[in-house]
Amino acid sequence: xxxxxxxxxxxxxxLVAEGIEEGARDNLKAEFCKLDPGDSHTFLTQHLGTVIRQxxxxxxxxxxxxxxxxxxxxxxxxxxV
Numbered sequence: 030x031x032x033x034x035x036x037x038x039x040x041x042x043x044l045v046a047e048g049i050e051e052g053a054r055d056n057l058k059a060e061f062c063k064l065d066p067g068d069s070h071t072f073l074t075q076h077l078g079t080v081i082r083q084x085x086x087x088x089x090x091x092x093x094x095x096x097x098x099x100x101x102x103x104x105x106x107x108x109x110v
Contacts, residue, residue, distance in 0.1 A: 040064075040076045 034057065039045055041061070049059045064072060081104065088096040 038072070040072055042076070 034052075041049070052059065084100065085097045088100065
């Protein structure tokens, strides 16, 4: 995936890492910094929301809604601490 040039504040996941590697082949450089513990929850929840949204969108078809509800319930069960 080719990332357009610009400023990003994203977690580096597999897709972003691929874009960074492709940019490096075009002599573009990426700067990295550690998450600030004070606001890391904001970045992590945004990333998680994107991943969950994509997973739910992929569950379509005849039993799509039932499968979406099942996945959400499993996620909630994992989060119960």
